[in-house]
Amino acid sequence: MTALLRVENLRIELATRLGVAPVIDDVSFELAAGETLSFVGESGCGKSMTALAIMGLLPDKVGRIAAGKILFNGEDMTQASDERLRSLRGNDISMIFQEPMTSLNPVFTIGEQIAEVLRRHKQMDKRDAWKRAAELLDAVRIPDATHRVGHYPHQLSGGQRQRVMIAMALACEPKVLIADEPTTALDVTIQAQIFDLLEDLRKDMGTAIIMITHDMGVVAEMADRMIVMYAGRKIEQGDVHTVLDHPRHPYTKGLIACVPHLVATLDEHRPPLTEVSGIVPGLQEFGKNECLFASRCDRVVERCLRERPTEQRFDKDQVSACWQANTL
């Protein structure tokens, strides 16, 4: 497996009022061409930060890459010039966002917005770009695309707008697509359609997808491999089936247990919903040399408070950062 994107020991520091906090602490992973990798975790655990770092879009003067490398096709993006990053963004690496309602510019037609990307990166002329925009809208299954291409964002529904975002992201046939909770703002039925669409496009174009989500169901359906993040650290990684089947970290276990199960009839016994009790520690705790999950863990031992767990490898490339991983 050759890695298309390789992130090595990435550390992102965020300037807060209480000082500098590592919101991403020593995270490494690889993404192979054409695969779907899923990032899972609670809010604020660093999933979106990782995505923004890959895009080179960390908020100015607040967040910075303190250490590590982001290698895309062997080129270190943390060292690349702004000019170079701009030529990669939207071209080789694209991103779709959580909020389709606000991710499109309200004063331009969707056709203009898609054509803009094509003209920028593919040097297409106005007419070709417009034609291609209509084709792309058709490819993301917007009915009557040749007509719809002249519409403004406010004339589309949320699901349609997300399709437009996908069309825009895929306009230049990127090698990597980062999807930051692409369906959180949409209906469940639309959600399934969007996933089908992404899946088909991945097959057609061979685009690798990084899917950021907090929904285990999404992971199970979409991803080949998954990475579980907690408090800015990678705590478990592996093939989706292996991890869901046999999680090697108490947090992953907790997340899986949180997914409600459907029952056939209403009077059937329904197991009570579980939760992972407690909350993610505050940012000021983030750099500490201890297991940050310890305060919420029922298997905590003395060592967890003394030393940050190292990554332990298991069969099928499963990796867990837990001192107790063997016993799980």
Place this chain on the structure above:
Amino acid sequence: MSGNTNIDQARHPAADAVAMFFKNKPAIVALFVLVLIIIAGLIGPLLYPIDPFDMVWAPFGLPGEDGFILGTDYLGRDLFAGILHGTRVSLQVGLTAALMTVLIGVTVGALAGYFLGWVEEVLMRITEFFQVLPTLLFSMVIVALFGASLPMITFAIGLVSWPAVARITRAEFLRIRELEYVTASRAAGAKNLKLIFKVILPNALPPIIVQAALMVGSAILFEAGLSFLGLTDPNIVSWGQIIGSNRPYILDASYTVTFPGLAIFITVLCLSLVGDGLNDALNPKLRQR
């Protein structure tokens, strides 16, 4: 969208604003009057070719006397001719000064609101410097120093008025730069200039347009104020200049200052009403009303 459910009809957001504007009756009337004033300014002097500097009749001829509808001033000059010729000057000063205000203000505000950091610090301190200067006094100093020509008067008005536009633009940029479609455009590889002018500025325009419309009115008032104080090109008739030169006779022949005053009043009022109409039309929060 004012209850328009027909989504097949591709409408630019500006089309909605125009439709909204035309529901506002005072604004339409004001716009109509304004168009008349502009036409009068453009072709009036051709249709009524009496030189406003010529002494055509006895001084203080009452309105209506011997064909002079608005009478004559203290030197026996035709007041109506003066007001008609002055229209062009007043509108010209108003529009040019407003344009200058918008150009400076938008540039400064956009750069400050987009780049933040030291760029913003420097630009906003300069803006504040201009804002704390007493505007009338400052413009008088410029005109007095560099000569009372029309371009200099326009320049002086523009120079003292731009901070308001700069601050509005900056505020809009600060708001819009954080919106997701800006991040999305950035993620699609857009350059800074593109983000400023093609992504953020079009969305920031509504309040700037409103401010510009109001600015035309205030520039006309400003010019009138300067000419009233005698800071004007003596070879050009303007409304303020007529009022200024007839000032000593305000008690004996009040109509000599009333008519040009009315001209200013009506023009500025109309500009203000149009500005309000634009504000209502361009403000999406009010569009539902």
